[in-house]
Amino acid sequence: MSQNAIEFKGVTKTYAGQGKSGPKHALKGIDLTIPAGSIFGLLGPNGAGKSTMINILAGLVNKTSGKVGIWGFDQDVNPRQSRAAIGVMPQELNLDPFFSPRGALEVQAGLYGVPKSERRTDEILEMIGLTDKADAYARSLSGGMRRRLLLGKALVHRPHILVLDEPTAGVDIELRQMLWRNVRRLNEEDGMTIILTTHYLEEAQQMCDEIAIINHGEMVVRDTTANLLGRLDAKTLVITPEAEPSHLPTIEGVKISQRPGGKIAFDFNRSATTPGAILDAVRDAGISLRDVATEEPDLEDVFLALTHS
Numbered sequence: 001m002s003q004n005a006i007e008f009k010g011v012t013k014t015y016a017g018q019g020k021s022g023p024k025h026a027l028k029g030i031d032l033t034i035p036a037g038s039i040f041g042l043l044g045p046n047g048a049g050k051s052t053m054i055n056i057l058a059g060l061v062n063k064t065s066g067k068v069g070i071w072g073f074d075q076d077v078n079p080r081q082s083r084a085a086i087g088v089m090p091q092e093l094n095l096d097p098f099f100s101p102r103g104a105l106e107v108q109a110g111l112y113g114v115p116k117s118e119r120r121t122d123e124i125l126e127m128i129g130l131t132d133k134a135d136a137y138a139r140s141l142s143g144g145m146r147r148r149l150l151l152g153k154a155l156v157h158r159p160h161i162l163v164l165d166e167p168t169a170g171v172d173i174e175l176r177q178m179l180w181r182n183v184r185r186l187n188e189e190d191g192m193t194i195i196l197t198t199h200y201l202e203e204a205q206q207m208c209d210e211i212a213i214i215n216h217g218e219m220v221v222r223d224t225t226a227n228l229l230g231r232l233d234a235k236t237l238v239i240t241p242e243a244e245p246s247h248l249p250t251i252e253g254v255k256i257s258q259r260p261g262g263k264i265a266f267d268f269n270r271s272a273t274t275p276g277a278i279l280d281a282v283r284d285a286g287i288s289l290r291d292v293a294t295e296e297p298d299l300e301d302v303f304l305a306l307t308h309s
Protein backbone atom coordinates (compact mmCIF):
# COMPACT_ATOMS: atom_id res chain seq x y z
CA MET A 1 0.00 0.00 0.00
CA SER A 2 1.26 3.46 -0.77
CA GLN A 3 1.83 5.89 2.06
CA ASN A 4 -0.03 8.62 0.25
CA ALA A 5 -3.54 8.08 -1.04
CA ILE A 6 -3.28 11.15 -3.28
CA GLU A 7 -0.39 13.16 -4.66
CA PHE A 8 -0.78 16.40 -6.61
CA LYS A 9 2.48 17.72 -8.03
CA GLY A 10 2.47 21.15 -9.64
CA VAL A 11 -1.08 20.67 -10.89
CA THR A 12 -2.51 23.51 -12.93
CA LYS A 13 -5.86 23.92 -14.63
CA THR A 14 -6.67 26.72 -17.01
CA TYR A 15 -10.19 26.88 -18.39
CA ALA A 16 -10.49 28.49 -21.82
CA GLY A 17 -12.01 31.96 -21.74
CA GLN A 18 -15.63 32.34 -22.70
CA GLY A 19 -16.81 35.33 -24.75
CA LYS A 20 -14.81 38.36 -23.77
CA SER A 21 -13.45 36.90 -20.55
CA GLY A 22 -9.88 35.62 -20.75
CA PRO A 23 -8.68 32.18 -19.66
CA LYS A 24 -9.41 31.24 -16.06
CA HIS A 25 -6.49 29.93 -14.03
CA ALA A 26 -8.48 27.76 -11.65
CA LEU A 27 -5.44 25.88 -10.23
CA LYS A 28 -2.04 27.55 -10.23
CA GLY A 29 0.38 24.76 -9.36
CA ILE A 30 -1.04 22.69 -6.50
CA ASP A 31 1.30 20.44 -4.51
CA LEU A 32 -0.64 18.29 -2.08
CA THR A 33 -0.25 14.88 -0.51
CA ILE A 34 -3.08 13.19 1.33
CA PRO A 35 -2.02 10.34 3.62
CA ALA A 36 -3.71 6.97 3.29
CA GLY A 37 -6.25 6.30 6.02
CA SER A 38 -6.96 9.92 6.88
CA ILE A 39 -10.14 11.96 6.84
CA PHE A 40 -8.95 14.96 4.90
CA GLY A 41 -10.80 18.26 4.43
CA LEU A 42 -10.36 20.37 1.32
CA LEU A 43 -11.63 23.81 2.17
CA GLY A 44 -11.76 27.16 0.45
CA PRO A 45 -14.11 29.99 -0.42
CA ASN A 46 -16.45 29.78 -3.42
CA GLY A 47 -14.50 29.55 -6.66
CA ALA A 48 -11.24 28.60 -4.92
CA GLY A 49 -10.77 25.52 -7.12
CA LYS A 50 -12.01 22.67 -4.89
CA SER A 51 -14.43 21.20 -7.41
CA THR A 52 -11.77 21.44 -10.10
CA MET A 53 -9.41 19.37 -7.93
CA ILE A 54 -12.10 16.81 -7.20
CA ASN A 55 -13.17 16.64 -10.83
CA ILE A 56 -9.55 16.02 -11.83
CA LEU A 57 -9.39 13.16 -9.31
CA ALA A 58 -12.67 11.79 -10.64
CA GLY A 59 -11.35 11.93 -14.19
CA LEU A 60 -14.06 14.40 -15.21
CA VAL A 61 -11.72 17.34 -15.85
CA ASN A 62 -8.32 17.12 -17.56
CA LYS A 63 -5.57 18.98 -15.78
CA THR A 64 -3.54 21.44 -17.84
CA SER A 65 -0.17 20.37 -16.40
CA GLY A 66 1.38 18.59 -13.43
CA LYS A 67 1.10 15.08 -12.05
CA VAL A 68 -1.68 13.35 -10.15
CA GLY A 69 -1.05 10.12 -8.28
CA ILE A 70 -3.96 8.08 -6.95
CA TRP A 71 -3.12 5.19 -4.63
CA GLY A 72 0.37 5.11 -6.08
CA PHE A 73 -0.78 5.09 -9.71
CA ASP A 74 0.05 7.95 -12.03
CA GLN A 75 -3.30 9.04 -13.42
CA ASP A 76 -1.86 9.52 -16.93
CA VAL A 77 0.09 6.26 -17.03
CA ASN A 78 -2.43 3.99 -15.25
CA PRO A 79 -5.83 5.60 -15.76
CA ARG A 80 -7.79 2.40 -15.08
CA GLN A 81 -6.07 1.58 -11.79
CA SER A 82 -6.36 5.20 -10.71
CA ARG A 83 -10.06 5.21 -11.43
CA ALA A 84 -10.61 1.89 -9.64
CA ALA A 85 -8.95 3.21 -6.48
CA ILE A 86 -11.36 6.10 -6.01
CA GLY A 87 -15.09 6.57 -5.53
CA VAL A 88 -16.63 10.00 -5.85
CA MET A 89 -19.92 11.19 -4.40
CA PRO A 90 -20.69 14.23 -6.55
CA GLN A 91 -22.39 17.42 -5.49
CA GLU A 92 -25.19 17.31 -8.04
CA LEU A 93 -28.01 14.82 -7.69
CA ASN A 94 -27.37 13.40 -11.17
CA LEU A 95 -29.35 10.17 -11.08
CA ASP A 96 -31.15 8.48 -13.91
CA PRO A 97 -34.83 8.89 -12.90
CA PHE A 98 -35.82 5.55 -14.40
CA PHE A 99 -33.43 3.40 -12.40
CA SER A 100 -34.33 1.98 -9.02
CA PRO A 101 -31.65 2.18 -6.30
CA ARG A 102 -30.90 -1.50 -6.88
CA GLY A 103 -30.69 -0.96 -10.64
CA ALA A 104 -28.46 2.11 -10.25
CA LEU A 105 -26.05 0.22 -7.98
CA GLU A 106 -25.94 -2.77 -10.34
CA VAL A 107 -25.27 -0.58 -13.39
CA GLN A 108 -22.53 1.26 -11.53
CA ALA A 109 -20.94 -2.04 -10.46
CA GLY A 110 -21.08 -3.15 -14.10
CA LEU A 111 -19.35 0.05 -15.23
CA TYR A 112 -16.53 -0.66 -12.82
CA GLY A 113 -16.31 -4.27 -13.95
CA VAL A 114 -17.29 -5.76 -10.58
CA PRO A 115 -18.22 -9.44 -11.25
CA LYS A 116 -21.77 -10.37 -10.25
CA SER A 117 -20.49 -12.76 -7.55
CA GLU A 118 -18.57 -9.92 -5.90
CA ARG A 119 -21.32 -7.32 -5.92
CA ARG A 120 -22.71 -6.27 -2.58
CA THR A 121 -25.80 -4.44 -3.66
CA ASP A 122 -27.94 -5.58 -0.72
CA GLU A 123 -25.24 -4.71 1.80
CA ILE A 124 -24.90 -1.21 0.34
CA LEU A 125 -28.67 -0.70 0.23
CA GLU A 126 -28.79 -1.65 3.89
CA MET A 127 -25.94 0.68 4.78
CA ILE A 128 -27.51 3.68 3.06
CA GLY A 129 -30.93 2.87 4.52
CA LEU A 130 -32.64 2.25 1.19
CA THR A 131 -33.51 -1.44 1.51
CA ASP A 132 -37.24 -0.73 1.52
CA LYS A 133 -36.88 1.57 -1.51
CA ALA A 134 -34.60 -0.82 -3.40
CA ASP A 135 -37.01 -1.24 -6.30
CA ALA A 136 -38.66 2.20 -6.37
CA TYR A 137 -37.97 4.58 -9.25
CA ALA A 138 -35.22 7.06 -8.41
CA ARG A 139 -37.56 9.88 -9.41
CA SER A 140 -39.84 8.94 -6.48
CA LEU A 141 -36.98 9.28 -3.96
CA SER A 142 -36.61 12.32 -1.74
CA GLY A 143 -33.55 14.57 -2.06
CA GLY A 144 -32.02 12.94 1.01
CA MET A 145 -32.55 9.43 -0.36
CA ARG A 146 -30.97 10.41 -3.68
CA ARG A 147 -27.95 11.70 -1.86
CA ARG A 148 -27.65 8.42 0.05
CA LEU A 149 -27.89 6.56 -3.25
CA LEU A 150 -25.02 8.67 -4.62
CA LEU A 151 -22.94 7.59 -1.63
CA GLY A 152 -23.85 3.98 -2.33
CA LYS A 153 -22.87 4.33 -6.01
CA ALA A 154 -19.47 5.67 -4.98
CA LEU A 155 -18.86 2.50 -2.95
CA VAL A 156 -19.81 -0.33 -5.35
CA HIS A 157 -16.22 -1.11 -6.38
CA ARG A 158 -14.79 -0.95 -2.84
CA PRO A 159 -12.53 2.02 -3.51
CA HIS A 160 -9.56 2.75 -1.26
CA ILE A 161 -10.40 6.43 -1.40
CA LEU A 162 -13.83 8.03 -1.04
CA VAL A 163 -14.27 11.62 -2.17
CA LEU A 164 -17.29 13.55 -0.95
CA ASP A 165 -18.01 16.88 -2.63
CA GLU A 166 -20.18 18.98 -0.30
CA PRO A 167 -21.97 15.87 0.98
CA THR A 168 -24.12 17.66 3.51
CA ALA A 169 -25.02 20.86 1.65
CA GLY A 170 -28.68 21.53 2.36
CA VAL A 171 -29.41 18.20 4.06
CA ASP A 172 -31.23 17.83 7.35
CA ILE A 173 -29.52 16.97 10.61
CA GLU A 174 -30.65 13.35 10.62
CA LEU A 175 -29.21 12.67 7.17
CA ARG A 176 -26.05 14.55 8.01
CA GLN A 177 -25.52 12.38 11.10
CA MET A 178 -26.25 9.23 9.14
CA LEU A 179 -23.74 10.22 6.47
CA TRP A 180 -21.05 10.95 9.03
CA ARG A 181 -21.70 7.71 10.91
CA ASN A 182 -21.20 5.81 7.68
CA VAL A 183 -18.14 7.76 6.70
CA ARG A 184 -16.49 7.27 10.08
CA ARG A 185 -17.22 3.57 9.97
CA LEU A 186 -15.74 3.25 6.47
CA ASN A 187 -12.66 5.07 7.69
CA GLU A 188 -12.24 3.20 10.97
CA GLU A 189 -13.30 -0.32 9.99
CA ASP A 190 -12.29 -0.48 6.34
CA GLY A 191 -9.36 1.96 6.56
CA MET A 192 -10.86 3.95 3.71
CA THR A 193 -9.25 7.33 3.04
CA ILE A 194 -11.90 10.04 3.04
CA ILE A 195 -11.54 13.36 1.26
CA LEU A 196 -14.29 15.89 1.63
CA THR A 197 -15.16 19.44 0.80
CA THR A 198 -17.64 21.24 2.96
CA HIS A 199 -18.82 24.75 3.66
CA TYR A 200 -19.56 23.77 7.24
CA LEU A 201 -16.32 24.52 9.01
CA GLU A 202 -17.61 23.13 12.29
CA GLU A 203 -18.14 19.85 10.50
CA ALA A 204 -14.61 19.90 9.07
CA GLN A 205 -13.25 20.69 12.52
CA GLN A 206 -15.06 17.69 14.02
CA MET A 207 -14.46 15.22 11.21
CA CYS A 208 -11.09 15.91 9.63
CA ASP A 209 -7.64 14.81 10.84
CA GLU A 210 -5.96 17.12 8.36
CA ILE A 211 -7.06 20.09 6.31
CA ALA A 212 -5.87 21.96 3.24
CA ILE A 213 -7.22 25.41 2.53
CA ILE A 214 -7.03 26.67 -1.03
CA ASN A 215 -7.82 30.14 -2.30
CA HIS A 216 -7.62 31.57 -5.83
CA GLY A 217 -6.25 28.27 -7.11
CA GLU A 218 -3.34 28.19 -4.65
CA MET A 219 -2.67 26.25 -1.49
CA VAL A 220 -2.84 28.59 1.47
CA VAL A 221 -2.15 26.07 4.20
CA ARG A 222 -2.10 22.34 4.86
CA ASP A 223 -1.81 21.04 8.39
CA THR A 224 -3.43 18.86 11.01
CA THR A 225 -6.69 20.26 12.30
CA ALA A 226 -5.17 20.52 15.78
CA ASN A 227 -2.18 22.53 14.53
CA LEU A 228 -4.40 24.83 12.51
CA LEU A 229 -6.52 25.57 15.55
CA GLY A 230 -3.36 26.23 17.57
CA ARG A 231 -2.09 28.71 14.98
CA LEU A 232 -4.28 31.57 16.05
CA ASP A 233 -2.89 33.45 18.95
CA ALA A 234 -6.19 35.06 19.85
CA LYS A 235 -8.18 33.84 22.81
CA THR A 236 -11.08 35.20 24.86
CA LEU A 237 -11.75 35.10 28.59
CA VAL A 238 -15.38 35.67 29.55
CA ILE A 239 -16.37 36.52 33.13
CA THR A 240 -19.76 36.78 34.79
CA PRO A 241 -19.49 39.23 37.73
CA GLU A 242 -21.57 38.78 40.92
CA ALA A 243 -22.85 42.33 40.44
CA GLU A 244 -22.52 44.97 37.74
CA PRO A 245 -19.05 46.48 38.24
CA SER A 246 -18.81 50.23 38.80
CA HIS A 247 -15.69 50.35 36.65
CA LEU A 248 -13.65 47.97 34.54
CA PRO A 249 -9.88 47.55 34.68
CA THR A 250 -7.73 48.77 31.81
CA ILE A 251 -5.28 46.07 30.74
CA GLU A 252 -2.69 46.82 28.10
CA GLY A 253 -3.25 44.94 24.84
CA VAL A 254 -6.58 43.46 26.02
CA LYS A 255 -9.86 44.45 24.37
CA ILE A 256 -12.79 44.49 26.79
CA SER A 257 -16.42 44.28 25.65
CA GLN A 258 -19.83 43.69 27.20
CA ARG A 259 -21.75 40.51 26.41
CA PRO A 260 -25.45 39.80 26.95
CA GLY A 261 -26.40 38.59 30.45
CA GLY A 262 -23.99 40.97 32.20
CA LYS A 263 -20.94 39.03 30.95
CA ILE A 264 -17.68 40.75 30.11
CA ALA A 265 -15.30 39.48 27.41
CA PHE A 266 -11.54 40.05 27.42
CA ASP A 267 -9.95 39.43 23.99
CA PHE A 268 -6.23 38.83 24.30
CA ASN A 269 -3.25 37.28 22.58
CA ARG A 270 -1.72 34.27 24.27
CA SER A 271 1.75 35.50 23.39
CA ALA A 272 1.09 38.83 25.14
CA THR A 273 -0.68 37.92 28.38
CA THR A 274 -2.32 35.10 30.33
CA PRO A 275 -5.81 34.51 31.71
CA GLY A 276 -4.25 34.61 35.19
CA ALA A 277 -2.95 38.16 34.68
CA ILE A 278 -6.36 39.27 33.44
CA LEU A 279 -8.11 37.68 36.43
CA ASP A 280 -5.66 39.40 38.80
CA ALA A 281 -6.52 42.78 37.23
CA VAL A 282 -10.23 41.96 37.53
CA ARG A 283 -9.87 41.13 41.25
CA ASP A 284 -7.76 44.24 41.81
CA ALA A 285 -10.66 46.27 40.36
CA GLY A 286 -12.82 44.83 43.17
CA ILE A 287 -14.94 42.66 40.91
CA SER A 288 -16.08 39.36 42.40
CA LEU A 289 -16.77 36.55 39.98
CA ARG A 290 -19.69 34.19 39.63
CA ASP A 291 -18.28 32.40 36.59
CA VAL A 292 -15.27 32.32 34.28
CA ALA A 293 -14.87 30.69 30.87
CA THR A 294 -12.34 30.78 28.05
CA GLU A 295 -13.05 30.58 24.34
CA GLU A 296 -10.62 29.08 21.84
CA PRO A 297 -10.54 30.15 18.21
CA ASP A 298 -12.38 27.75 15.93
CA LEU A 299 -11.73 26.69 12.37
CA GLU A 300 -13.90 29.49 11.09
CA ASP A 301 -11.55 32.04 12.67
CA VAL A 302 -8.54 30.27 11.15
CA PHE A 303 -10.24 30.08 7.77
CA LEU A 304 -11.15 33.75 7.75
CA ALA A 305 -7.69 34.79 8.88
CA LEU A 306 -6.06 32.78 6.09
CA THR A 307 -8.43 33.49 3.20
CA HIS A 308 -9.21 37.11 3.93
CA SER A 309 -8.08 39.05 0.89
Ligand SMILES: Nc1ncnc2c1ncn2[C@@H]1O[C@H](COP(=O)(O)OP(=O)(O)OP(=O)(O)O)[C@@H](O)[C@H]1O
Pocket: 015, 016, 024, 025, 026, 044, 045, 046, 047, 048, 049, 050, 051, 052, 053
Ligand atom coordinates in the same frame (compact mmCIF):
# COMPACT_ATOMS: atom_id res chain seq x y z
N1 LIG B 1 -15.94 24.76 -16.93
C1 LIG B 1 -15.43 25.93 -16.54
N2 LIG B 1 -15.14 26.90 -17.43
C2 LIG B 1 -14.60 28.08 -17.06
N3 LIG B 1 -14.31 28.41 -15.77
C3 LIG B 1 -14.58 27.48 -14.82
C4 LIG B 1 -15.16 26.20 -15.16
N4 LIG B 1 -15.31 25.50 -14.00
C5 LIG B 1 -14.85 26.29 -13.01
N5 LIG B 1 -14.42 27.48 -13.51
C6 LIG B 1 -13.83 28.58 -12.73
O1 LIG B 1 -12.69 28.09 -12.05
C7 LIG B 1 -12.63 28.63 -10.73
C8 LIG B 1 -12.63 27.50 -9.70
O2 LIG B 1 -13.90 26.87 -9.72
P1 LIG B 1 -14.29 25.61 -8.80
O3 LIG B 1 -15.67 25.19 -9.19
O4 LIG B 1 -13.21 24.60 -8.87
O5 LIG B 1 -14.30 26.27 -7.36
P2 LIG B 1 -14.84 25.71 -5.97
O6 LIG B 1 -13.77 25.96 -4.99
O7 LIG B 1 -15.30 24.32 -6.14
O8 LIG B 1 -16.07 26.64 -5.67
P3 LIG B 1 -17.50 26.27 -5.01
O9 LIG B 1 -17.26 26.16 -3.54
O10 LIG B 1 -18.31 27.48 -5.37
O11 LIG B 1 -17.98 25.00 -5.65
C9 LIG B 1 -13.82 29.56 -10.59
O12 LIG B 1 -13.39 30.87 -10.86
C10 LIG B 1 -14.76 29.08 -11.66
O13 LIG B 1 -15.55 30.16 -12.15
